Amino acid sequence: MSLEGKVAVVTGAAAGIGKAFSEILFRNGAKVVLLDVNESGGKSVMEALNKEDSQDRALFLSCDVQSEEQLKAAFKTTAETFGGIDILCNNAGILNEKDWERTVGINLVGVIKGTYAALEHMSKLNGGRGGVIVNTASIAGIKPLPSCPVYSATKSAVIGFARAMAIASTMAGYGIRFNALCPALVETELLASLTEKLGQFTVLEQPTRQLLDKHGVIKTSVVAECLLELVTDETKNGEALMVSSKGQMYATFPSIPPLEVELS
Numbered sequence: 001m002s003l004e005g006k007v008a009v010v011t012g013a014a015a016g017i018g019k020a021f022s023e024i025l026f027r028n029g030a031k032v033v034l035l036d037v038n039e040s041g042g043k044s045v046m047e048a049l050n051k052e053d054s055q056d057r058a059l060f061l062s063c064d065v066q067s068e069e070q071l072k073a074a075f076k077t078t079a080e081t082f083g084g085i086d087i088l089c090n091n092a093g094i095l096n097e098k099d100w101e102r103t104v105g106i107n108l109v110g111v112i113k114g115t116y117a118a119l120e121h122m123s124k125l126n127g128g129r130g131g132v133i134v135n136t137a138s139i140a141g142i143k144p145l146p147s148c149p150v151y152s153a154t155k156s157a158v159i160g161f162a163r164a165m166a167i168a169s170t171m172a173g174y175g176i177r178f179n180a181l182c183p184a185l186v187e188t189e190l191l192a193s194l195t196e197k198l199g200q201f202t203v204l205e206q207p208t209r210q211l212l213d214k215h216g217v218i219k220t221s222v223v224a225e226c227l228l229e230l231v232t233d234e235t236k237n238g239e240a241l242m243v244s245s246k247g248q249m250y251a252t253f254p255s256i257p258p259l260e261v262e263l264s
């Protein structure tokens with residue numbers, strides 16, 4: 001699928017991985033709507049992108065993914081401004097074991113709210129053009145991080161949500177592909193101030209830091225290249241793409257023959 005003229009929405013676009021997603025989508029020809037709670041960061045990413053050509057293809061809208069109302073308003077503005085939505089990156093996320101309910105609210109509930117609000121514009125059942133939705137999960141959603149049990153749980157959940165929605169979409173005819181992207185450790189602010197973020201699991205901070213020392217961190221641009229693959233390769237549906245300093249690999253999940261129910 002070519003990105004020329006396509007309309008993409010990225011949550012958590014003001015910094016880190018979301019900023020890199022916005023840049024790669026924009027530079028491949030998409031119109032990109034950047035959603036974030038960080039207004040100054042979001043506006044500066046928008047302005048930097050719009051300086052790259054003269055078509056004003058980047059738009060920042062302030063939006064907290066915890067709010068269904070704000071998400072619906074942002075998608076409505078996107079559709080009215082650019083004439084539809086083809087791509088959604090549910091990327092906004094935090095790591096905070098101390099405020100674990102907020103972590104669930106942003107990392108999991110925010111992804112579900114974003115997806116359902118986007119379906120109103122993207123699903124062929126609602127008059128949309130179809131397209132692709134990618135959830136930013138984490139390798140911690142496949143290989144749990146003991147110091148971050150709630151974070152790990154939210155990331156397993158968004159992988160499961162993408163896989164189930166992929167089957168639902170095929171069965172119901174939404175015309176939307178659903179995938180999850182699972183990075184290892186990435187050079188962003190999410191890895192800063194770990195001591196405060198781990199809460200009662202601060203006792204496990206040392207082995208987590210050793211993980212960082214052992215494996216290092218990857219650049220956001222490497223993760224963005226993986227997003228491009230999931231968005232443009234129309235054969236990818238219900239996939240979880242892992243990426244680390246060792247390279248990239250699609251996750252395989254066990255089939256459970258005696259319990260398997262044929263759904264598609």
Ligand SMILES: NC(=O)c1ccc[n+]([C@@H]2O[C@H](COP(=O)([O-])OP(=O)(O)OC[C@H]3O[C@@H](n4cnc5c(N)ncnc54)[C@H](O)[C@@H]3O)[C@@H](O)[C@H]2O)c1
Pocket residue numbers: 011012013014015016017018035036037038041063064065066091092093094095106136137138139182183184185186187188189190191
């Ligand atoms: N950095 C890593 O090592 C790593 C690894 C795997 C997965 N991830 C995931 O990647 C995603 C992006 O994280 P990052 O590393 O770029 O972090 P980051 O902190 O650099 O960026 C996160 C962005 O999300 C925004 N945000 C936070 N809460 C929000 C909300 N309620 N509504 C809208 N925007 C909000 C922030 O303002 C920020 O701009 C997250 O889902 C994270 O879990 C990160």
Ligand SMILES: CCCCC[C@H](O)/C=C/C=C\C=C\C=C\[C@@H](O)[C@@H](O)CCCC(=O)O
Pocket residue numbers: 095137138139140143144145146147148183184185186191194204207208209211
């Ligand atoms: C505090 C770092 C948070 C990073 C979150 C991010 O989403 C990336 C996670 C990437 C990799 C996770 C790997 C998990 C490995 C564990 O199963 C185990 O091997 C590590 C044991 C070390 C420990 O923390 O106890």
